[in-house]
Amino acid sequence: MSKLTLDRAKEILAKHTTEEHLFHHAAAVSAAMGAMAEAFGEDKDYWAAIGWLHDVDYEKFPDEHCHHVRELLSPEGVDEEDIKAIITHGYEITTDEAEPTSNLEKSLFAVDELTGIIQAYALMRPEKMEGMAVKSLKKKYKDKRFAAKCNREIIDKGVEKLGMELSEVMNYCIKGMTEHSDEIGL
Template structure:
């Protein structure tokens, strides 16, 4: 059977079939928006692929946390998704839960910004406004240095990802904030 090219609607339905937690869905929407932002920033032609991969990157996380990234392969193969989508999703767990290394630019972006969106969300929620609208790189970097703040966020992965992309960390943070600002209302950071 030939692979399908999933639509955004199909991807969202699949996401919500496997994830019911509001926080995980908001995280998926944030990563989707940031992936779309980076695709546009880099002048990519298939921006839909970038956003769909961002949207479903944690597809298996809620139901199969001990098999994270591995169960996604099984689910998406069953849905006849293209191998490049599956590989990209698996690669965001490199050195954490898979040995699938991010190879192309899209995979490197996902690897880098997945953890970063969590740090940015946590930083925004600590602000009096609880908004990402006026959040700057400086505020995120200040929280970055506090290892006890958002302790679950792997800062080494973010740093390594920025290096893989040959981008300055401040620029990666700035562009990730911009991507998240586009869906601020949907992720309750408006």
């Protein structure tokens, strides 16, 4: 099996997802993962592909999210290692199958919810992603009523697993999402 590419991930997700907001979320997480890959000196396209596919089973199985990843991706020839990486973002949230251990898995766990807060903040700003500062994002992050559905506990746990500061991870996510703002709808 060959390494998962972003083009292949887009092709696969399109078979299982129809809702525009889920494509915007896929693009946001993909962009954030690409930036995190650069931070770790890893393969940007590959990490972005994992980010793009992370919610592959969400639209069809919202109440069993992460439990149907394998059945959707195995027939597509996606590596078991990639499938496991995707499943880990639901660790202790929707599944206990696999704990995030690699930098890729820990990054996915950390940025998934964080991108939601960044998207919500960008939608409030006339300039959207352009010129977004970590300091002002952190203010919004501390306000629990803002983007209340985005679980800060999960983000904090993910950032801690990475051994990084929240502001560092926010900075990478803003960078990645700004570079791909059109695709994210911002």
